[in-house]
Amino acid sequence: MLDMNQEPVKKNSSYIQKRITNLEREIEKLKKSKSDEDYFRKRSAETLIQRQQQILSSKNQEFNTVSLWGLYGPDDMKMFKSMTLPVFSSPTGAPFDSLLDGALLLSSQTINDPNKIYSRIDNTTIDHLAMKLAALEGKTIDEETQALCLSSGMSAIFLATMPFLEVGDHILSSNQIYGGSEQLFNITYPKMGWTVDWVHEPWSVEAWQEQIIQKTKLLYVETPSNPNLFIANIPTLAKLAHDYNLPLIVDSSVASPALLRPLEHGADIVIHSISKVMGSSGRAIGGAIIAKKNITTSVPDLREDFVNKVKRSHFRNLGPCLHPPSAAAIWDDLVTLQLKIKAMSDNALQIADFLDKHDKIEKVNYPGLSSHPQHDLAKKLMRFEDDSVGFSHLLSFYILGGYDAAVRFVEVINFGVEVADLGRNYTTICHPASTTHGQMTSEMREKMGVSDNLIRYSVGLEGVNDAIRALSKALSIL
Ligand SMILES: Cc1ncc(COP(=O)(O)O)c(C=O)c1O
Known part of the structure; x- marks a missing residue:
């Protein structure tokens, strides 16, 4: 870590400060003990303090500094003899110090530093990405x-939701979500005895409230949504969820923390597909669950320490671990996250504006346009650290002329790539009704606004004038 000692703590950090004080007290007590078990507990508490101090420092650094260094600083570089984050691909790291060390680690009574358990559970490269x-x-x-x-x-979506659910339980979800998530909730979850209801007017808090039932265990939103850029009112939905003792879970993959930090607005758990803009080079598939301590939920076991609880139970039992080289690739991609999101958002706004004025376009979905129904809300919630607004790399638009015109457009556009993907450094274009949202029923698609003439356009880092010229040319051919 860079030397941050000269920096006074300027942000509110009373919670973490308190935790450090408690850990220091615990260490003082453990120091007096002669038992082997307490020796390992003390070592674990010391590791925790060091992490807490690093987290505290990171709260006082600028976003770009944290996205560049993470918690991998000069000390780690010296220890690992590597300026770049090393890829630890071995299934296990260091051997246990003793049988007792292993027993305490495996029963989650102590924590792991460096990696000693097993890479399915803990891995140093992946831990750095998580931190x-x-x-x-x-x-x-x-x-x-x-x-x-x-x-x-x-x-990530599965493991952020499944721990809350018993047979007969219920999820209430915005209907504005990625097609894969819809299929998970609609096709896979009923096999486990879990049901989902869709809120077809997710902008209306009353619509949410009316559909909460006794068996509801969580509220689920995606914002901005893929592909229609619906913006959820996180503060209002978090309040509603908390009034019913439920967590609000937010898929924030499109915005990334450079633009939107749902926990700041009251959400309990954030989900990311880090395969998207957070891994914009497109070298890896990955996901993440991020939560604060003490979430709101009616499931007592999950309240205090959701992430660790899931990590030490269902995650460990099911085995959906990230591949260490993928973790390193995404860690590297995050280095320039805010710079990329700013450039992509600037480009996207200009492209949305161009399309909005074009006579072959019926409508553009982009929260940066004043015509977007949640434009004011987006301006409030989607802000870079310097308080400037940004609306993400993603937009979608309806082409006049229905399905045929949309398909023709995808055929003739001579810019970017046609793939079922988004958040790349280069522009990607897709026809959701036949690809990403093609497995849904047409009724569900219509209700969520994924019509046959909708095009999803993920803005890249190319020169914006090149992109606009290509769009203009393609539209002129239709
Ligand atoms: C908003 C959103 N959430 C989740 C996912 C699923 O992520 P992954 O492909 O990493 O499993 C996607 C994939 O496109 C997505 O767009």
Whole structure:
């Protein structure tokens, strides 16, 4: 870590400060003990203090500094003899110091530093990615945040929701979500005895409230949503959820913490597909769950320490671990996160504006346009650290001429790539009704506004004039 000692603590950090004080007290007590068990407990508490101090420092650094360094600083570089974050691909790290050391680690009574258990559970490279993500997502809040990295965004969605659910339980979800998430809730979850209801007017808090039932265990939103850029009112929904003792879970993959930090607005758990803009080079698939301590839930077991609880139980049992080289690739991609999101958002706004004025376009979905129904809300919630607004890299638009015109557009556009992907450094274009949202029923698609003439356009880092010229040319051919 860079030397941050000269920096006074300027953000609210009373929660973490208190935790450090408690850990220091615990260490003082443990020091007096002669038992082997207390020796390992003391070592674990010391590791925890060191992490807490690093988290505290990161709260006082600027976003770009945290996204660059994470918690991998000069001391780690010296220890690992590597300026870049090393890829630890071995299934296990250091051997246990003793049988007792192993027993305490495996029963989660002590924590792991460096990696000693097994890479499915803990891995030094992946831990560094998790710590960076937790620091970025929790930058603006008082509490400590923790992250769990997983093999994909889908496994993050599964493991962020499944721990709350028993047979017969119920999820209430915005209908404005990625097609894969819809399929998970609609096709896979009923097999476990879990049901989902869709809020078809997710902008209306009354619509949410009317659909909460006794068996509801969580509220679920995606914001901005893929592909229609619906913006959820996180503060209002968090309040509603908390009034019913429920957690609000937010898929924030499109915005990334550079633009939106749902925990700051009251959400309990954030999900990311880190395969997208957070891993914009497109070298890896991954997911993350980030939560603060003491979430709101009617499931007592999960309240205090959601991430660690899930990590030590269902995650460990199911095995959806991230591949260490993927973790390193995404860790590297995060280095320039805010710079990329700013450039992509600037480009996207200009492209949205161009399309909005074009006579072959019926409508553009982009929260940066004043015509977007949640434009004011987006301006309030989607802000870079310097308080400037940004609306993400993603937009979608309806082409006049229905399905045929949309398909023709995808065929003739001579810029970017046609793939079922988004958040890349380069522009990607897709026709959701036949790809990402193609497995839904047409009724569900219509209700969520994924019509046959909708095009999803993920803005890249190319020159914006090149992009606009290509769009203009393609539209002129239709
Ligand atoms: C908003 C959103 N959430 C989750 C996912 C799933 O992520 P992954 O592909 O990493 O499993 C996607 C994939 O496109 C997505 O767009």
